[in-house]
Amino acid sequence: MMKLTIREIAEAAGVSKATVSRVINDSDAVSEETRKKVLEIIKETNFKPSSVARSLSMKKSHLIGIILPDLSNPVFSKIIAGAESYIRNKDYSLLITATDFDIDMKIKHINIMKDKGVDGLILVTDHGSEEFQKTLIEFEKPIIMIGSDSSLPYIPTIKIDNYKASQDATQYLIDLGHKNIAMIRGPLSDYHSGKQRFLGYRDKLNCYGYYSERLVEEGWYTFDDGYSAMEALIKKGNLPTAIFCASDLLAIGAIKCCIEHGINVPDDISFVGFDDVDIARMYNPSLTTIRQPFEEQGDLAIRIMIDMIENKNSIPNDEDSKFTTSMKYKLVIRESTKNIK
Incomplete structure (x- = not known):
């Protein structure tokens, strides 16, 4: 008809x-x-x-904005996949952009989203400045944070316990008999994925008297940074028997460097990563890692966001309100680790 x-x-x-x-x-x-x-x-x-x-x-656009640090990182693509799987049957669309970890770009994109009239905004990670916090306050529509706490207590957050997950990963290596355990960490300016994962590792090793600052290198979660950090550890000599990496891409870059230098994984060095992106199980050797529920985080964020948009009374609007969902992580054991007891 x-x-x-x-x-x-x-x-x-x-x-x-x-x-x-x-x-x-x-x-x-x-x-x-x-x-x-x-x-x-x-x-x-x-x-x-x-x-x-x-x-x-x-007076609705039926648009929900999502601002990511990096569109190329498989971690963030999984979050988008989770959000999109739920929203595809709803009367909403996603408006997605990335900041390349630039705080000024993040502020710019928030203001663009505001001008576009999005009904709500999902931010992946929240490390910024006073101007960034002011921009969030002036946004005046629902905001949800994935991956970190928010500087504003009334913004709902969805995350895992990075500190505890890193302690668990480090404890696993200790239980395998490793004492000389290095870490390739993220930048400490990144409070959750960088600092909290490092502190979990450091504090667990300190419990056993194993921590050594010389065994710590830093990178921006990428394959190339992992490769470069491993080169630095090799140049120092007295190689560790195990390395905990703050991301899977760091770990795979470091393993590639080991292979090219004739270092066997896991016979010479065991590796544990963080995230469980797809390549972690595809690589040879497959990577032992901390699995994050990225798709579930994206799915939950969209569900909460739509509820906040459509039921305005559910939007927290005072500093006494606090809504944090701490999601479960899992240590996935694969081929990159070895018991040396």
Whole structure:
């Protein structure tokens, strides 16, 4: 059957265009008899209202913004996959952008999202400046943080316990008999993925008297940084028997460097990564790592966001409010670690 315009729906039902709009938007200001008549015509004609028109009438864009640090990182693509899998059957679309870990770019993108009229904003990680915090306060629509705490206590956060996960990974290596355990960490300016993962490692080793600052190198979670950090450890001599890396890409870069230098993994050095991106199980040797529930984080963030948009009373708006979801992680044991007892 041919599709009609909203004006033609109104004429067929013998009502005004405004009444049809009220029915579409589920307004209470329409009698049940009129509502039934309009809905029957809509069903018969397969009428679908314009998303632009609905946005104007409901003062909603049906857009949810997501700002990531890096579009190329498989960690963040998994978060997007989780969000998209839930939202595809909802009347919302995602507007995605990345900052390349630049705080000024992050502030710029938040303001662009605000100008675009997004109904809510999902931020992946929150490390910034006073200006960044001010920008969040002025955003005035729902915000959710993935991967870290928020500087504003009323912003819901979804994360794992990075400190505890790193302690568990380090303890696993100790239980395998390793004492000389190095770490390739992220930057300490990145409070959760960088600093907290390092502190978990350091504090666990200190419990046994094993910590040595000379066995710590730093990188930005990438393959190349892992390779370079491993080169630095090799140049120092007295190689560790195990290395804990703050990301899988760091670990795989370091393993590649070991292979090229004739160092066997795991016979000479065991490796543990962090994240469990797809390449961790595909690489040879497959990588023992901490699995994060990235897709589940994206899915949960979208569910909470839509609820906040559609039920405004559920949006926290004072400093006494705090909503944090700490999700479960898992140590996945594969081929890159070896018992040396």
